[in-house]
Amino acid sequence: MDYYVLSRYAYLKYYFLILYYRLTEYPPAVRVWAVFTAVCLILMVSIVLGNVVRVIRASADNRAVERNREKYAAKVKEVALTERTMEPAEISELLNLPKNFKMHERQNRHFVPMLIELYRRYGSEMNRANWQRVLQVLKMPAYFDAQVRSRSKRKRVVAFKNVADMDANLKEAVASRYLFTKDRKLQNNARLHAARFGTSYPFKVLLDDPNLVFTEEMVVKYHNVLLYRQANGMSMPNFIHWCNRTPVNEELRIFAINEIRLFRRREDCPEMLSMLQNSREERFSCALIRALGDMEYVPAEKEFCRRYLSASYTERQQLATALGQINSGNPEVLKFLEDDFLQTTDAVTRMLLLRTIRGYGEIGREAYERLKRETPKAFAIFYEHIECDLIDSSRYA
């Protein structure tokens, strides 16, 4: 007797046909609805099974990560914190790894959380050479190279982030392949990687890209990259050069000015002042004013006073704060601030000016007391507000 074995698709077709013929006496709408119901059922079962598989895999992964943590974390930490630079063979022996140690992608993945955790916690105290050798022994660079080359977008992005998170490294040829990719997020990650580890002029890609989109997210990340470079004694960019390049993204110019302020590059102040004299764009001017004020560049005072009368609302507030920060003790500036305090009708500006006057050295304190006596009673709340130590009046908006 011959047995004929049907494929699973044939079985599925068979059930659909049963459904179809059972419903032939029903109107078309009901038949369509029945098919819709069957499709929903199949989808539902598939999603449930998919979830179950995903949950099982995730818990297996977690167990493997825990196992690695228990087995290696203490030893890796010990190696990374050792002052003496160790040889890879020695590290391998200490970690009890076999001589021809090879890793599968999945095994490497299970090491990643532990390594990131260790680097975050002990990164500042580590012997960098030993750390890099640990990563090499565990075949992490090769793993990340493979991940960045993989077809999955997520794997690529995650690989770039993990490399940054544990101070690993990638082959330059591999990392640079996404510097101009269409996928903006991936492109940003690749560029950040280049900026973090590049040795020649890694920021050139930012200056040369006419379609650059420089969001606040990038501002945060690039600043952290610059901190990393500074901490590791790597070359730092010339920010003022970024501003002078044409055409350069406006956001990038503002970022460059803010970085000059945060890295206290006082030698750039004269050039920033001349930029301010020619600047018409409000946000860029505000960044310049904030930087010059924060670095207490006294020659900027004159330009600030000149600019003040024709400045916009936001710019005025920046100028008043910057004049207070410079705090040169110049009576003319103080007179200027006092006059504006009496003329302005905006309460926020008034508070800001009053705070600046009060902080403007000894003469400022005297002027403040005089204003307190002379101005109408309605202003009393402003003085009380400024004098109250419990209120942070610099945050008043």
Place this chain on the structure above:
Amino acid sequence: MPEWVYDAFSYFVMAYSAIILGSYVFFAILAFLEHKKHYTYHDDDYTIEELKKSPYTPGISIVAPAYNEEKTVITNVQSLLSLDYPDFEVVIVNDGSKDRTLELLIENFELVKVPYAYIEKIKTKPFKGLYKTKSDNPAFKRLTVVDKVNGGTKADASNAGVNVVSNKFFVCTDVDCVLEKNALYRMIWPTMASTRRVIAVSATMRMSNGSLVEDGKMVDPRPPHDFIPLSQDLEYTRSFLIGKTALSRINAMQNVSGGFGMFDREVVIKAGGYDGDSFAEDMDMVARMIRYMCDSGEDYRVVQIPETCCWTEGPPNFKVLNRQRTRWGRGLFQFFTVHRDMLWNRDYRQYGMFTLPYILIFELLAPVIEFMGYFMVISLLVQWAINWNTIWIAFLGLYVFAQLLTVTIISYDVWVGTSFKRRTDYLWFVLASLLEPLFYHPINVFFSLRGYVKQILGTQMVWGNMTRKGVQSAKKPAAPASVAQAKSAEAAEAAASAENKKEEENAHA
């Protein structure tokens, strides 16, 4: 009734159902794409590490109005103060509470009244004073308490908070909400990553009934084990993980929840702040912000993030649910009378051309059509004219579709980083989804219709208190230090319950 009426109604319902089911499928696909994008590019730990180190991380203010919250205010303020973020302030607005809310805040956080120059950028009921701590505790220094005359609405209190906040973005929440520790990092990130100006950010909210909370922190999030909050939890999850996520993808979000949402302060002030007369003040606020942005020709985004950032206590019984849903129904009706000019208006982009028509047809009109459907079914039952051979297929299809949606949201929730520690907790969702279409949904239809009728008749509405059971605490409650304290606590509780009773009576009157 003539037969053609039944036929016409049947065809209408078929077409309406087909479109509504189609839209659900469309939303589920859009939400899938959005979750996939989020999963591909977002890494919570990496984001937090980057933001922690950076001096560019923007400050955030948290505004939480409090009215007669003496039972929970201290724990909840402690919870807000313990959030993890480099630069944030907490502004509690005491909206003229009649209980000891303000006194308790003053006692526990060592507050003193300070001479604050209050500028009323948005009109509110009179400002009474501002309190800051004199303690050296750095966490307490983040706290500001605003005391004002009761305005009768949450909107008025929120506006007073907006007048005081000093950061560019503020989070509006309720004092009883429990926030996720990293909520602020998650909320701020979309504003930084977007190329367009993000005017509001919404995050997934869940029910805290049944969860374990310790010192105002969520220790063990669990699904509610009572039917009403459980059904509402399922409803919220479906709405946030499918509806809002999908709408966020096409920049057509209709609403940022009043329970937890982040807003651009400048736009809120320019849009005139919250409307105290509105029963759906959160939806109204978003509409007015969008109106302002579109009128001034600026590009904007309203974003929904999928991770659960906030837990709130859901209505524990039908009485409270009735009050809540009637208000929502009323608010929706009122919203369309106020913002009808935005409907089908190209000037308001996706919001005017897609979101508002969708809400009008499938949210505002849905209870009316469903009610007519119930009426038809009953009338057919009376006449014994139901075709039993086909109706079971129709019901089965709808039921299976509802289950499919539930399974989909569970898988989305697991995908974006599950909020429940035990996977078996999702079985409660499955249970709720089996019962919800039979009991919970029809009741909500009735409550919504009640709201419409009240709005049409112009019945005056009194804002009833939300009766709170309080969430489970991981620690045993501390015993009162003295008999006097215990007595005063009892007296305060009795006074509060009397107050609630009085308000209930007023509402009925």
